[in-house]
Amino acid sequence: MDFFEYIKQVGNEIILEKGTHLFRQGDENEFLHFIKEGTLKAYYNNADGKETIKSFIMPNDIIGSLTSAYLGKKCSFSLKCLSDCKVIKFSFAKLVIDSSTNQQIANKMVEFLTIFAMKKEQREYELLCLSAEDRYRLLVNDKPDLLEMVTQNDIAKYLGITPVGLSRIKNRQ
Amino acid sequence: MDFFEYIKQVGNEIILEKGTHLFRQGDENEFLHFIKEGTLKAYYNNADGKETIKSFIMPNDIIGSLTSAYLGKKCSFSLKCLSDCKVIKFSFAKLVIDSSTNQQIANKMVEFLTIFAMKKEQREYELLCLSAEDRYRLLVNDKPDLLEMVTQNDIAKYLGITPVGLSRIKNRQ
C-alpha cells in the first residue's frame, strides 16, 4: 500500500483555524501530523520566557514530537497553526507496529526518517557553524518564498535572534 | 537476523591509528561505521578556517555521512580517530536495499533512525535555545565522562565557542 493511502486510512482528517495549537510544550502527544493545507510553526518557550522557532511546516510535511510519540515523554515544543490548516493525524506507535509487519510501510519509514535526519543535520550545521547574518543570507537564498509567508518576527525567532537583531542585519549591506 | 550479526556479516573490520581520518570533508563516502573500540570526532572545517565539532563518537555508535551515503553527495564533515580505533564499515546503500526485503533489518533501521533523529533534535534545541554557558553546564551534567576523554579545546569546538571562551566560562562561578 502507498504511504499516503496508509495515512489516509489509519488517520483522522482535522480542520484547524489559524492560531490553534495541535499540542503544547509539556503535553503528551503520540501523533504525527501530515499537513494537507496551511503553514505551522514548531516552537520552544525558553526558560527566560522568550520564544524560538524550531521549524516551519508546509503542505506535504509530516510533523510531530518524536520524543513524545516514540518514548512517551512530554513534548519539548509547541505546534501552532499560522494559517487555517487541514491535517491528517495518525499514531506514530501504530505506524511503527504496522511497519514491523508491512515491508512497504517500513521502506517508506526508512526513507522518511533518513530525509528527516538529514534535514536536522543541516540545521545543526547552520546553528553550529554560521553567524546569524550568514544564516539569514542562506535562508534568503534557499527559501525566498518562506520570507513572504511568515512575519519577520518569526524569521528572527527561527534564526535564533531577536526581531531587533534581524532588522539590523537586513539593513546592513 | 540480529542487526549486529548483519553488520558483522556484510561489513569489514578495520583497525585505525589515532589521528587517522575515515573520510574528509569533500570526499564521497558511502559507508556507515560501527565503532567497536575508540573515540572519534566528526568535525567541520568552516569557511573562516576554524574548526567546529559536530559530534563525538563512542563505542557502539554508528557514524557516517548520510548525505553522502544516501544522496551520493560529498561529505560535509570529516571523521577522525581521537584514539586507536576498531570499526566495522558497511555500505549504507546495501543496508537500505537489504532492509527493503528483510523485515527484521528494516525494523532495526527504523529504530536506529528514530533514535538518531531524536539526538539531532536535542542538539538543535541546545544550539537554538541555550547560551554557550548553559550548553557547557548541561554537558557537565549529562556527559561528565566525555570531559575526561577529550581535550577542552575540542569541548569548546563542540559547544560552538573558542577554547578561550570556554576557559572563561569555566572560571566563572
Add this chain to the structure above:
DNA sequence: CCATATTTTTAACCTGGGTTAATGATCGAT
C-alpha cells in the same frame, strides 16, 4: 629525563547581537 608540542589560562581590546523603549507602519475586526 629532557625538549618540544600541545593545551589551558590570562589579559586587553573588539564586535555582533541583546535589551529597552519609542516611533511608525500594517493588519484585522467591527
Add this chain to the structure above:
DNA sequence: ATCGATCATTAACCCAGGTTAAAAATATGG
C-alpha cells in the same frame, strides 16, 4: 473608516564571547 493590536525600524547602551598574543601548565616522544 477607525481603533487596537501586531509588526518593523531606530537609537542608546550593554554584555557574552571573539581575537590576538603571551605566559603557564601538561603531555609526549625520543
